Amino acid sequence: xxxxxxxxxxxxxxxxxxxxxxxxxxxxxxxxxxxxxxxxxxxxxxxxxxxxxxxxxxxxxxxxxxxxxxxxxxxxxxxxxxxxxxxxxxxxxxxxxxxxxxxxxxxxxxxxxxxxxxxxxxxxxxxxxxxxxxxxxxxxxxxxxxxxxxxxxxxxxxxxxxxxxxxxxxxxxxxxxxxxxxxxxxxxxxxxxxxxxxxxxxxxxxxxxxxxxxxxxxxxxxxxxxxxxxxxxxxxxxxxxxxxxxxxxxxxxxx
Amino acid sequence: xxxxxxxxxxxxxxxxxxxxxxxxxxxxxxxxxxxxxxxxxxxxxxxxxxxxxxxxxxxxxxxxxxxxxxxxxxxxxxxxxxxxxxxxxxxxxxxxxxxxxxxxxxxxxxxxxxxxxxxxxxxxxxxxxxxxxxxxxxxxxxxxxxxxxxxxxxxxxxxxxxxxxxxxxxxxxxxxxxxxxxxxxxxxxxxxxxxxxxxxxxxxxxxxxxxxxxxxxxxxxxxxxxxxxxxxxxxxxxxxxxxxxxxxxxxxxxxxxxxxxxxxxxxxxxx
Numbered sequence: 001x002x003x004x005x006x007x008x009x010x011x012x013x014x015x016x017x018x019x020x021x022x023x024x025x026x027x028x029x030x031x032x033x034x035x036x037x038x039x040x041x042x043x044x045x046x047x048x049x050x051x052x053x054x055x056x057x058x059x060x061x062x063x064x065x066x067x068x069x070x071x072x073x074x075x076x077x078x079x080x081x082x083x084x085x086x087x088x089x090x091x092x093x094x095x096x097x098x099x100x101x102x103x104x105x106x107x108x109x110x111x112x113x114x115x116x117x118x119x120x121x122x123x124x125x126x127x128x129x130x131x132x133x134x135x136x137x138x139x140x141x142x143x144x145x146x147x148x149x150x151x152x153x154x155x156x157x158x159x160x161x162x163x164x165x166x167x168x169x170x171x172x173x174x175x176x177x178x179x180x181x182x183x184x185x186x187x188x189x190x191x192x193x194x195x196x197x198x199x200x201x202x203x204x205x206x207x208x209x210x211x212x213x214x215x216x217x218x219x220x221x222x223x224x225x226x227x228x229x230x231x232x233x234x235x236x237x238x239x240x241x242x243x244x245x246x247x248x249x250x251x252x253x254x255x
Numbered sequence: 256x257x258x259x260x261x262x263x264x265x266x267x268x269x270x271x272x273x274x275x276x277x278x279x280x281x282x283x284x285x286x287x288x289x290x291x292x293x294x295x296x297x298x299x300x301x302x303x304x305x306x307x308x309x310x311x312x313x314x315x316x317x318x319x320x321x322x323x324x325x326x327x328x329x330x331x332x333x334x335x336x337x338x339x340x341x342x343x344x345x346x347x348x349x350x351x352x353x354x355x356x357x358x359x360x361x362x363x364x365x366x367x368x369x370x371x372x373x374x375x376x377x378x379x380x381x382x383x384x385x386x387x388x389x390x391x392x393x394x395x396x397x398x399x400x401x402x403x404x405x406x407x408x409x410x411x412x413x414x415x416x417x418x419x420x421x422x423x424x425x426x427x428x429x430x431x432x433x434x435x436x437x438x439x440x441x442x443x444x445x446x447x448x449x450x451x452x453x454x455x456x457x458x459x460x461x462x463x464x465x466x467x468x469x470x471x472x473x474x475x476x477x478x479x480x481x482x483x484x485x486x487x488x489x490x491x492x493x494x495x496x497x498x499x500x501x502x503x504x505x506x507x508x509x510x511x512x513x514x515x516x517x518x519x520x521x522x523x524x525x526x
Binding site for chain 2: 079082083084086089090091095100103112116119123124126
């Protein structure tokens with residue numbers, strides 16, 4: 001049975017400006033004694049706390065909507081759940097096959113055709129060639145792209161790219177689906193079908209985590225909601241209480 | 256999947272081992288990405304990756320034929336020497352300089368999935384191996400032309416190639432890690448490789464006096480090429496293969512794994 005267990009998760013980013021990323025600056029710091037000493041007195045470079053003590057549990061059938069202002073940590077949390085970022089404190093446990101729709105361009109070669117990109121995405125998602133072969137027709141039909149699938153991806157609009165990405169990610173037999181915002185780029189017809197498919201998947205005991213600013217999208221797809229404020233998470237509440245959750249004051253910002 | 260905070264350097268070792276086993280388990284993905292890289296690069300081109308063969312072939316013929324009189328060597332001796340030298344060197348140099356870009360190039364994938372880092376090194380080395388395969392035609396054609404046929408000692412070239420790939424792999428992994436953090440590294444590496452190409456006897460033949468110079472006698476870059484070239488041309492393996500290249504492969508891999516174990520979590524934050 002798939003589940004997500006996140007306990008006291010904290011994540012820090014080292015902040016590296018374009019300048020300090022160059023070797024010259026680093027060498028200078030090593031070469032000049034004063035700077036080096038100063039650096040070791042201060043606790044090194046500034047650190048961004050992207051997530052702080054986030055705790056929640058999701059079981060099969062849960063559809064969690066993540067809300068919060070820009071920079072509140074929604075995408076970072078999704079990336080942690082996808083396994084791209086490892087925690088600096090705490091535990092992330094994810095049981096089940098994960099499909100992430102965080103960035104439209106994953107594994108995508110713009111000059112390759114739609115079919116080639118289905119194959120690439122399928123491989124990235126962990127399918128083998130035979131499984132992809134078996135699913136390609138279904139993905140093609142669901143995407144509704146028809147003859148465009150034989151054309152290079154660069155001729156697609158972003159909505160068409162989203163269709164292909166969504167069709168592939170939801171066909172790989174994922175137990176857990178992580179979606180960031182952009183599903184909204186699809187047109188009304190596709191959104192309706194996407195909605196049906198997501199509902200079917202979740203009824204089939206999958207878990208959905210969706211980050212969005214669109215409250216209507218969250219209301220229509222999710223049954224639970226969690227708010228993030230500069231890396232601090234609220235508790236998970238039923239989607240009916242979203243308005244109360246939104247109305248809460250922002251938690252105090254402590255360094 | 257269970258991810259926890261890093262406990263200690265030693266506690267990280269199982270995760271490092273898992274990264275590598277996972278990368279090899281996902282070998283089909285790495286091979287497909289490598290293949291796709293080549294497709295993307297030469298899409299619309301009629302002869303595709305054979306253009307690399309043409310480019311290297313032009314360089315080999317240019318040096319091999321024109322520099323013969325300059326170096327006082329007959330073309331029949333210099334051309335095979337240059338052909339093997341240039342082809343091996345370009346495999347070596349392009350793998351290493353592209354190695355530095357391996358994680359940066361895979362950034363979008365690394366930032367949203369749990370794909371292991373070594374997978375992107377396998378992708379880079381395989382892509383270069385495919386290109387290298389296209390260039391073997393040059394070696395085959397020139398050896399045939401001058402009636403240099405394989406003999407039993409030529410099999411050493413296979414050993415030479417295996418150790419060469421081992422050395423390329425650790426160097427690419429090492430450079431990929433530090434290049435993610437310091438973006439000047441790939442530029443420094445390609446400038447350095449250019450210098451080493453002229454410094455080492457890749458396309459010129461050292462005379463007896465030079466052969467004792469440490470830049471020739473102990474030059475690992477020269478012997479990386481020579482450990483494939485000498486078996487093919489003379490059927491023997493230089494002893495430096497055992498005294499220099501094999502130890503470098505062992506030490507290089509151990510050192511790179513130690514660094515990898517320390518940095519594996521941080522790399523993705525730098526991308």
